Amino acid sequence: MKKNIAIVMGGYSSEKEISKKSGSVVTKFLSKEKYNVYPVLITKNKWYYLDELGNESEINKADFSLTINNRPLHFDCVFNAIHGTPGEDGLLQAYLELIGIPQTACNYYQAALTFNKRDLLSTLKPYGIPCATSLPYNKGDEINTSKILDVVGLPCFVKANKAGSSYGISKVYKAKELPQAIENALQEDDEVIIESFLDGTEVSVGVITYQGEVRVLPITEIVSDNDFFDYEAKYQGKSQEITPARLTEEQHKTVSELALKIYKVLKLKGYTRSEFIFVNNIPHLLEVNTTPGLTEESILPQQAKVAGISLEELFGSAIEDALLNK
Known part of the structure; x- marks a missing residue:
């Protein structure tokens, strides 16, 4: 029997439009043979399912259910594609845990911690993770x-x-x-x-749980056309994203091991993308993203493609892992 999957997108922050793009890609590529797929928009005013005809059905926040054609519909799993609050800072994760619905991102505490740059860096410093002053x-x-x-x-x-x-x-x-x-x-x-300011080579390292195993994806080197990797560079083509990155064997090993260590120390799950800058061959952590962009042009899907993982496989694995560990 097919599982009912809600793909949540939008949110309350400046990133809501980017999140909608990520959610639309997940909706497009998630297997319709395996799952009943429902895109759900979350805004400050309402949470609702939007069908292919543009009809809205409001989510019952008491149990995150829908009523369609006078029949209740309950979800087996939520695919979290929200960047920013409430999907990346732990609020949505805590709510879903309380009502017993599994979701694809990390747990609520880890989401809150990684979303807070100051607290994240403070937490990781005792583990010897280099970062900027x-x-x-x-x-x-x-x-x-x-x-x-x-x-x-x-x-x-x-x-x-x-x-x-x-x-x-x-x-x-x-x-x-x-x-x-x-x-x-x-x-x-x-x-x-x-x-x-850290002057050096910037790289992005995807670490994910894929088919039940934690895996480091091929690394991406970021070369911004602008002064740094700003919004234009990220979303308007003002950068080169080179996968696999042009790193030495030693650099590749060091940053891969560091990203994997962070994933395990923080007890993360699902998708993550950690950003580093090499200074004197030492990777310094900038931040950890726990709901990274999922458009076809986004860094994590680029890395998955180089690793031989299709978007259908990437998204489906996240659902299966969440269902397995509920």
């Missing part, structure tokens, strides 16, 4: 430019602490630019992280 800033704090720059130097990066897709991020070259960069980050979150 950083300072926290919270909305309302005094901006002491000289003290901040004494620690992180110039140039530096100012980032929204809980945001993705390069929203709320600025590269700062001059001291006078720092207050505006902080204000830009505060448009996305009331917490900010200010990091030293």
Whole structure:
């Protein structure tokens, strides 16, 4: 008997449109022979299933069910394609766990931790994970430019602490630019992280659970046409994404082992994509994404393709693993 699968997309953050694209690709490629597939849009105002004719059926939040043609429909599993809140920060995961529906992303605690850049880096430092020198800033704090720059130097990066897709991020070259960069980050979150600039080769490492086994995918080297891997570089073709990355054998081994260590230390599951910059042959962690982009052009699907994994296989494996471990 076919399983009923909800593919949730949208969300409440600036990433909602990107999430819709990811969800549409999952809807397209997830096997219709194995599953009954229902795309579900999550917005602040309502959660609803949108059928092929454009008809909306609202989700009952008490048990995440639908009523279609006066008949109740319950889901066996949720495919989480939401970037940002509430799908990447743990809120959706906690809700689904409470009502007993398995989902494809990591668990709620790991989602909340990885989505919080400051907490993630603090948690991993005792495990010897190299990262940039950083300072926290919270909305309302005094901006002491000289003290901040004494620690992180110039140039530096100012980032929204809980945001993705390069929203709320600025590269700062001059001291006078720092207050505006902080204000830009505060448009996305009331917490900010200010990091030293790392000059080196940037790579993205996908680590996933595939057919029951944890697997490191072929690594992608990122060469931005812009000053850094910003929104334009990520989504508007202003970068080269080279898979497999042009790394030495030693570099490949080091960063693969580090990404795998992070996945296991944090007890992650599902898909992850960790970003690193090599400085003197040492990979420094930037962030960990636990619901990465899933369009055909996104980095993780590119990596899966090089590994010989089709999108149907990639998405189907996530469903089967979630059902197995419910």
